[in-house]
Amino acid sequence: AAGVIQSPRHLIKEKRETATLKCYPIPRHDTVYWYQQGPGQDPQFLISFYEKMQSDKGSIPDRFSAQQFSDYHSELNMSSLELGDSALYFCASRGDRKETQYFGPGTRLLVL
């Protein structure tokens, strides 16, 4: 079965640079969630989109923005990167009758 696709899988950036993370949800899923997981931490909700509209916002810094496109893929744009942004970034998609979220493999971002 098709799963959530994320790209890139690994990313190394310098401080103050920008990064764009991409997420392709499971086909026919209309909701995308972004989570950030720091070392030794649990995943923290950043932002979600339903039918291409932002549906909820969590602890996403103002330096970050995201959107969902007409094909339901989503991009997380991160600017003025800081050392503390180094983390695993997961995208999850949902689209079935229950509230089950399926996670992608994640993007490991390292900010030097």
Added chain:
Amino acid sequence: QKEVEQNSGPLSVPEGAIASLNCTYSDRGSQSFFWYRQYSGKSPELIMSIYSNGDQEDGRFTAQLNKASQYVSLLIRDSQPSDSATYLCAVNRPPKAGSYQLTFGKGTKLSVIP
């Protein structure tokens, strides 16, 4: 107080034993509960979901929910070394405007000893 609480462990059990993982949550309005398994550096993988009081069984896994006590548990029977991972309890906030964001506990690290 964190919204979802778990013992961080590590919880060590011998191979073949039953592993019992516990989780409590603070928001009485929570409606859906999930257990995810996460291997180091990998993404969370859904193990069980439960929505109503009682037990839900799937193979070697049983999830138990007690809304009155705000308590969720996961039992793993016949534990295998491959079950060694961090188990994350996740709770859906009451939905608003189509959002079902998950709030996670910090996870319990399980180690199954051969």
